[in-house]
Amino acid sequence: MSNQKIHLTRRHALAAVPAMLATAGLAACQPKAPAVLNAKKKDTPMSDPENAQPLVIGHRGAPGYLPEHTAPGYDLAIRMGADYIEPDLVFTKDGHLVVRHDHYLSDTTDVAEHPEFADRKTVKDGHEGEDWFSEDLTLAEIKTLRATQAFKSRNHAADGKFEILTFGEVMALAQERISMQGRQIGIYPETKLPSYFASLGYDFESAVLDELSRTDWDRPGSPVFIQSFEDGILRSLRGKTELPLIMLLESADGVDMKDIATYADGIGPDKTLLAGKDGTSTGFIEAAHKEGLKVHPWTFRTDRLPKVFANAQGEFDFFFDLGVDGVFTDFSNDARAALLARAARSG
16 A cells, blocks of 8 residues: 555635535534445444444543643543543653644743743744744753643633643543543544654654553553554554554545555544535545444534534534544533433433
């Protein structure tokens, strides 16, 4: 198989939004669920026949309420019913994996308030303007920063209160909460910019797998998904781990589900790729299911609800009816409430 990367652009994903929002069929929030074509089951946690409900994935923790990728944020997502919590991984200067959505730090930390790092502000390819970057600060230096809310319209009362976590600390939190909650809780790490970090000499694959090994979550059946927007690292990981791998997709252009199925166990598409302007499936879910791939779309945000939906439950119901296998959400409580309501209706 070719190692050429799938070309994914946010522009194409955003182009699908007007079509989805324009549909009259969505207004009722009750479309018919499409037939799943020959869905094949794989022996992974995401296809447990005893647990057919879609997974609730705490996207960056619970950023609808607290700064993203923080211990209280992850804990809140778990308490609100998340099955998995999602840490985005980037490297520090001294090779540690820390949890940030981007390797630039100004949007989600108080780095600008640290005069000792003023000389670290710089310009790098792929990012507009000057900023501070994770790979230019050591772990000890990163630990002096505090997290801030990334969205201006959300509550900022907790800005500056919580430290930046390592990947290991997130895993420890999840494992501790399993006994406290009395249920399985997993992690869903994303390898951010693996090609970029490889160009700087960082080995993402070994760093992730070594960290998982320290906690015995590198074994088949562990509650772990590994995701990436770059197929190269997933193709390589396929020969090194039996943990489920997820190919993230921003566009349907050039996507070959048969090829993805050779190295991944599922896809994480922008949710706008899944429904057409008439409110029915585009066939994306069916094509994935036909190849045995699970579908975990992103991102569901109650405070950024598409106007066509009356409430968050309407949006979740729509996508659950389409046949998704899980959802990335900033509001795990709303996703869990929608699932509970569905169970009550069917019971």
